[in-house]
Amino acid sequence: MTTKHVLVTGAGGFIGHHLVNHLVGKGYRVRGADIKRPEYSETEAHEFLVADLRDAGHCAAATDGIDDVYHLAADMGGIGYITGNHAVVARNNTIMNIAMLDAAKDAGVGRFLYSSTACVYPHHLQTSPDAVPLREDDAWPAQPEEGYGLEKLFTEKMCEYYGADHGIGMRVVRFHNVYGPLGTYDGGREKVPAAICRKLAGIADGGEIEIWGDGRQTRSFMYVDDCVEGIHRIMESGYAAPLNLGTDELLTIDELVDIVAETAGKTVRKRHDVSKPQGVRGRNSDNSRLRQVLGWEPSCGFRQGIVPTYAWIAAQVNAGRAPAGRPRALEKAG
Ligand code: NAD
Numbered sequence: 001m002t003t004k005h006v007l008v009t010g011a012g013g014f015i016g017h018h019l020v021n022h023l024v025g026k027g028y029r030v031r032g033a034d035i036k037r038p039e040y041s042e043t044e045a046h047e048f049l050v051a052d053l054r055d056a057g058h059c060a061a062a063t064d065g066i067d068d069v070y071h072l073a074a075d076m077g078g079i080g081y082i083t084g085n086h087a088v089v090a091r092n093n094t095i096m097n098i099a100m101l102d103a104a105k106d107a108g109v110g111r112f113l114y115s116s117t118a119c120v121y122p123h124h125l126q127t128s129p130d131a132v133p134l135r136e137d138d139a140w141p142a143q144p145e146e147g148y149g150l151e152k153l154f155t156e157k158m159c160e161y162y163g164a165d166h167g168i169g170m171r172v173v174r175f176h177n178v179y180g181p182l183g184t185y186d187g188g189r190e191k192v193p194a195a196i197c198r199k200l201a202g203i204a205d206g207g208e209i210e211i212w213g214d215g216r217q218t219r220s221f222m223y224v225d226d227c228v229e230g231i232h233r234i235m236e237s238g239y240a241a242p243l244n245l246g247t248d249e250l251l252t253i254d255e256l257v258d259i260v261a262e263t264a265g266k267t268v269r270k271r272h273d274v275s276k277p278q279g280v281r282g283r284n285s286d287n288s289r290l291r292q293v294l295g296w297e298p299s300c301g302f303r304q305g306i307v308p309t310y311a312w313i314a315a316q317v318n319a320g321r322a323p324a325g326r327p328r329a330l331e332k333a334g
Contacts, residue, residue: 005029007062007234009053011045012036012070014183015115015175015227019070020045022228033062034073036275040182040316054095059103062316068111068235071100076148077189077213079279082119086147093148097155111169114159118176118283119149129218131250131282136174136242136289146277154184156242163240171234176246176285180305193306194313195219196257200264201314208269213278215254215270222246223305226263226298230290239293239304246285247298253278260304263310267275 010016011032024044032045035052051058058206063069075092076082076103082089097114104112122143144150156172163170179193186198192212199209214250222230222245230245251259254270260266285333287297 003027003029004067005031005065006068006070007031007033007066008045008070008072009033009062010074010115011043011048012038013072013182015224015231016042016072017041017182018180018224019072019228019231022232023070026232031062031066033058038182053100054092054100056102056324059316060097060106063100063103063109065106066107066109067101068113069104069109070115070231070235071097072115073100074115076169077184078191078195079277081189082145082148083277083279089272090147090151094154097151097158101158101208104168105162105166111171111275112159112162113171113173113231113237114155114175115231116156116172118174118244118246118285119145119151120156120284121149122133123280126280126283129216129252129282131284133284133286134244135246136244139242143166160240169238169256170240171237171243172240172242173231173234175222175227176244176283177219177221178224179221179226180227180309182287183224183309184322185313187314188286192219192253193256193260194307196260197264197306197313198311198317200257200260200268201310201317203266203268206269207266208271208277209257210255210273211253212273212276213253214272214274215257216252217278217280217282218250218252219256219283220247220250221256221305222298223300223306226300228297230294230298233294233296237293243293244285244287244290245298246287247301248285248287249302250282250284251302256302258304260310263292263303263306264314289311300311307325
């Protein structure tokens with residue numbers, strides 16, 4: 001059997017870095033591409049291209065000789081970052097996604113997996129903490145997260161069109177909050193589990209941390225090992241329509257804080273700041289279709305996955321590592 005050549009974009013980022021190592025372990029020949037190299041640990045990719053994928057020439061170099069593309073690169077971050085940078089985020093991702101689809105078509109790529117997000121789901125279905133789990137079909141009629149979510153929903157449709165018109169085997173995966181070691185934990189792009197781990201690692205027992213919102217907003221969280229396993233299974237599934245990839249273990253943010261505090265062996269005082277962005281009120285994943293398509297779903301509970309995550313972030317904080325030196329916002333094209 002000949003070795004498949006695969007491209008992982010966003011290979012310098014959190015999920016992409018883990019995915020590269022997972023695919024290398026499975027015997028693929030892996031090329032990583034990103035505007036920056038991984039910040040916290042060396043890549044295992046056979047080749048790593050430092051490339052700005054808003055540039056068509058860089059996309060052509062990245063896709064040359066590639067069988068399958070896992071397109072994870074995106075200008076993204078936690079709720080503060082994506083709600084504070086609508087224009088830059090939507091612009092960067094639109095340019096990059098169209099350039100990548102064109103390059104995949106021109107290079108004769110067989111399969112293309114696009115990393116979408118639960119932020120595509122309509123606001124009006126997410127107004128209560130008792131979130132009714134979101135089914136794939138709920139995305140339309142649309143009322144997604146401004147900027148980041150709207151762009152993802154548009155690119156989902158572009159994937160459908162490129163698949164139909166150009167014969168590329170498309171996969172569209174809607175991730176629900178992913179966490180784990182080697183993820184951004186400071187600098188403004190971190191997401192809630194990493195931010196809470198960092199805050200708890202930085203206080204003494206009995207100390208106080210700030211929590212965005214009233215703490216009663218809800219989410220589900222997926223450990224990164226489940227995420228990369230799911231990504232590969234979806235690529236192999238032959239299923240072209242959007243699929244949720246997440247857990248359906250719903251937690252309030254206060255419950256999440258309590259679990260991290262328990263993991264850290266600390267008691268904590270919570271100071272809620274309702275002036276800070278908190279996103280939708282409640283969001284959960286309906287995994288019925290995922291189970292139907294794959295006969296599998298993520299299984300790592302938050303209490304289990306947060307143990308290695310907290311240990312890694314606490315080690316970074318205790319070692320006094322400088323804030324992640326990534327570009328704040330990718331403002332210039334080319
Ligand atoms: P990340 O920010 O760690 O990784 C994204 C990577 O894309 C970064 O390394 C960044 O440098 C790279 N990138 C951005 N602009 C680029 C450009 N112009 N050219 C080349 N590379 C560029 O994020 P992540 O958490 O690993 O997310 C990966 C994918 O999953 C993204 O598409 C994201 O939208 C999606 N997603 C993630 C989550 C989550 O909880 N982490 C949830 C939903 C969706």
